[in-house]
Amino acid sequence: MSIISNQRKQFLLNELKRIGYKANEIASLADKTLYELEMLVITAKFEQGNKVLTYNARMEAFE
DSSP: OOHHHHHHHHHHHHHHHHHTOOHHHHHHHTTSOHHHHHHHHHHHHHHHTOOOOOOOHHHHHHO
């Protein structure tokens, strides 16, 4: 995994902590893929009614 992927994974785990996941739940999620963590964060935010903004690097390349 690249440095950027590791940073993104840490950001997502911190986001889950901010949303309300417990430390033991987050520890068990650490071995998930980046995609699975992204989907989990998006789902959790959607269920709470928060506005979900996604970032896609490929979209940026075409702008």
